[in-house]
Amino acid sequence: MLIKKYFLLVAVLTGFANTIFAQLDMVASKALLQRTVPNHATRFLIEPLPQKNGKDVFEIESRDGKIILRGDDGVAIASALYFYLNEYCHAQITWNGSNLNLPKNLPAVKTKIHKVTPYEYRYYLNYC
Numbered sequence: 217m218l219i220k221k222y223f224l225l226v227a228v229l230t231g232f233a234n235t236i237f238a239q240l241d242m243v244a245s246k247a248l249l250q251r252t253v254p255n256h257a258t259r260f261l262i263e264p265l266p267q268k269n270g271k272d273v274f275e276i277e278s279r280d281g282k283i284i285l286r287g288d289d290g291v292a293i294a295s296a297l298y299f300y301l302n303e304y305c306h307a308q309i310t311w312n313g314s315n316l317n318l319p320k321n322l323p324a325v326k327t328k329i330h331k332v333t334p335y336e337y338r339y340y341l342n343y344c
Contacts (some may be wrong), residue, residue: 240264245285245293254299260285262293268332276300277328292329294307299329302334 242262249257265273265286275286275297283300287293301307301316304323308315 222337239289240287240293241290244290245287248290248294248297253301256318256322259283260287260297264288265292272333272334273331274299275330276325276330278324278326283322283325295331296329300325323343 219249219260220264228293235285241263242264246257249260252259261279261282261284261293263286265275265288268272272288272292272295274288274292275284276296277284277300285293285296285300298309301309301318304325308319311321
């Protein structure tokens with residue numbers, strides 16, 4: 217009986233842990249903005265967005281002069297920021313260097329951007 221209770225507890229905690237780790241960490245996401253675009257960090261807002269069909273998702277839009285980055289986790293927020301910087305500010309962050317010469321007034325996003333990853337698994341530094 218004790219073994220059954222142990223396995224039940226492990227199953228519940230594993231499911232709980234997966235839910236916790238998949239959530240958006242607002243403090244870490246704001247710290248990413250501070251590190252990446254310190255002079256423009258206050259011009260961004262971060263909002264949570266639920267996964268779509270179990271996959272990471274992000275959105276970008278403008279509201280009241282701010283750029284809204286939405287995502288289901290930190291990777292989605294980082295992806296949204298990268299997409300915005302690359303597509304709207306013509307800026308890049310790469311292994312070979314960064315071009316973060318951002319305009320004083322950040323470009324507005326006229327139509328909401330909504331992206332869902334097509335991948336089931338994503339890994340850092342996986343070039344294959």
